[in-house]
Amino acid sequence: MMARWAARVAVECLLLSEFCMRRIAGLLAIALALGLVPAAVVALPVSTGGLVISSVTLEVQSVATPTSWVPATTVHEGSPARLVLTVDSPGRGVVRTTVTLPGVAEAVGDSSTEVSQGGATLTVPLDLSYGAWLAGEVPNTADHLDVSVTYAPIPPTPVSPQETVAPSASPSPSPTASPSGALEETAVIPTPAATSSAVRLVMSGASRNDRRAIRAAINDLPPGIRVVAVIRPSASRAVGCPTARQLADLVPSLAKASGRSVVIRYGEPVRRGCARLELSSSGVPRTRSLVVRSSATLSVPIVVAPRPLILVHGMWSDASTWDDYSRSGNFLAGAHPQWRGHAVSTMDTGSPWTPYAAVNTITQNAALAWTYVQGRRVDLNAHEVDIVGHSLGGVIIRRMLHDSSTGATARAAIRSVVLLGTPNGGSSCSEAWSVPANAELTHAAMETFNLAYPGYPGAFTTSLYSDHFGSTCFDANAGDLFVPSWSTQAESVNIVRRITPGVQHADMPEDSRVFSDYLRPALALARAPADAGPTARLTNPNASSTRLEEGTATGSPLAVTRTVTITSGQRLVASVVADAGASGSLQYPSGSGTVSVPLTAVGDYPIFEAEVTYAALGGSTGPVTATVTVEATTATASPQWRWSLVAHR
Structure with missing residues (x-):
């Protein structure tokens, strides 16, 4: 039965794409409920401002094969995770994806990507490193991620005034505004100087900032330059969007306040409904565009363990x-x-x-x-x-x-x-x-x-x-x-x-x-970064040894000379810790010469030791002081040494 339904949907896709999308969404939702598709794949597609989101998949990096990522619904804290979105863009624009986890104050993912017309795959890294639940009274039992996808078209390149006001000119892109759409201004894009260029203002949707935006656009035109205002029909159906009459009344008053004259033209007949506005003039080498930024919120199932x-x-x-x-x-x-x-x-x-x-x-x-x-x-x-x-x-x-x-x-x-x-x-x-x-x-x-x-x-x-x-x-x-x-x-x-x-x-x-x-x-x-600094050394109240000197060194050979004092009943032990096999000696004075005691390995440890007795250092009854040298070499190119001189009883 499922196979026949899928075949029927495929035929419908060839005939009516919008209806096809709705049927695919229904098919995926039922398959998800029956466990026939991974729960990490959200039942889509969803459209926002002309951008079609066809799939959203939660993936986790594989421990066994770190170069691969696998779909998942459970992510353990500290594991690299990401959302992968497949989208189809109506044109050049910017997609911003913000991901939040209920119970976590900061966003766990935030990414902005510029897309061109056609299909694209977007990746949003997720930071799920810290468990706020651990120090709190209530465990975090969030079962989903809230994913906000915002699409903002990038304004087209400037056109000449003749192209702007001509009824046959192609209208500027006017994305369909969602009820929550906001009127936002993109960056001013410089263009090469020309004898004839334009400043275009495209208004779609309602915003309390409309008046301020129009005034700012007019003020950007050089003083004394006549403003040409072209009013066209808009595809927007946002509540409170401006009508042609409202724009025709508003623009002259704002232009007059700025000391400029204005000519009102209608690109196409605007009988009813929303309208959009284009402002142009001669000799202005830049473009300003106001577009509706449309957004959609998705829910992706997840268990953060x-x-x-x-x-x-x-x-x-x-x-x-x-x-x-x-x-x-x-x-x-x-x-x-x-x-x-x-x-x-x-x-x-x-x-x-x-x-x-x-x-x-x-x-x-x-x-x-x-x-x-x-x-x-x-x-x-x-x-x-x-x-x-x-x-x-x-x-x-x-x-x-x-x-x-x-x-x-x-x-x-x-x-x-x-x-x-x-x-x-x-x-x-x-x-x-x-x-x-x-x-x-x-x-x-x-x-x-x-x-x-x-x-x-x-x-x-x-x-x-x-x-x-x-x-x-x-x-x-x-x-x-x-x-x-x-x-x-x-x-x-x-x-x-x-x-x-x-x-x-x-x-x-x-x-x-x-x-x-x-x-x-x-x-x-332990959620905080680890402290690299050591604590105080262990102190055994019953210790039978005393650490006289210690240190670290890099490179080969190791050569350390120190003056130490031991007392009757003690022996001096020189220890060298190397990250590879080592050879060397402990050298001490005896009479008119020097005696060398070879370093020997200590069990299976990377430690090499040599010792000398109190009597050998010349001691008889009281403390004896001697200058000793520890030398060692290893085959490692850049060895890391740790050494110590300890008096053992």
Whole structure:
């Protein structure tokens, strides 16, 4: 039945185009309701001022293939989106498209394009980056975009006075005014000097500015030049448009007030209805034109969904840690009907039931977590995500952002990071009971990790902590039972916030108050551009090491000379972090010569270290001072170095 109807419409199109357009619109509307065409395509065509809009399609850039765009009805915040309009213009003109989203104060799209006569495709980029709903009390449930399309014809080139007043001359374009049409003046277009040219004023439609516009046009004519006013019929049917009699009475009075004489002529008989006016004179090398700017408002269906929230669990846990975020009726759905949580389910961080079983390293889990994130981005076609890490999960996120092969993509994709009780400085519980799952979370191990992978680059990061308990394992400092509060800070963390009243470590992902009062506001703050500046360095009250000197450098070789002092029982450790393999040495004086200690790699980290003892530097009982040099080279053309000299006890 649908096929027969379509064939009949095609025949009608050959016979009567206007009737055809109405039937096509009806056909598309029914097909849209039955789900036979994508909902992103609006049932059209629509005409405004002679401009025919035949289709409007919402498209989103593909995550899997960034060079392609796909039709969509759901767009996640931060994903590149656009409207594509297919139009047919009656002539040269300017099409302005303004797109608004209910609940968002500023326009999410605004574009002006000059078109010529015939068909054209217009593209309007959309900015759907920020979710105003996140910080508000009421979720944004807008289900459509309001699209305002305005068409303004560009005035024709000037014509001579004889052509202007001749009854046989072709009338100037007079677009049909919509009831909301406004009389607007285009820019004055210079023309080459000539002995005979004209200033043309085309009035179509009603406006309170008609009198002012006519007066301005007359005043633009040189003094003493006779004004020729030609009144022609107008196709406008706007309410209150000027009649021929009104124009014939109005123009002489305005010309007289300007000190000019005027001749009234009728281009064609004007018996009734609206009229338009053309003013001309000799020797004026420019054109002024007043045209009706017609507009139409369309509604395009859309669902603007929040960025997907990726959830990374910690040690001795799994994806079920986040059931209150990822299952139906969860915290997120209560905040916004389209907000979804996605718990990483591919990592191995151990189990309390088999505490001594081998587990993945932080680096291995970071690779698995990124594969999961990338898979969700492709499945949902979401370019940006927010991510939350609990405990060890926060450290895994940091390693993900620093990965040499995928880190750049991760930094671009992850908009904001929220940490819940993350031991950025390590945990004394890992030293009190050492098992494979926490082997990388001792204070010493995390000090090395922090040296290799400082901070959370590219993402607006908030660290939430609790100091509900007065001590943590055998650490006398307050914390959440497993992680001391000082350890939850890290370089480049934008905000560190204390949860009060406190909550114990394992309960953080399940506590609704942590979500509503801390985590959700943290994501709202992350709408702002990320702060590139680092926060204060971690300070371990029980630290057994002292950082003496540190710095950065570019280029090869690296050569740093410093004078340092260590005390009895300490050793001096020189560390170099390179973005590729490095070789070099720590050089210190001994007797009348210099001793070189080669730099050696530290595990799988991009760190190279060398150390020298207190005695080797010449120490016996008191402090010893020595001038040391760190040198290193690498095959990288322009390496980025970070180095430090630390006194370890």
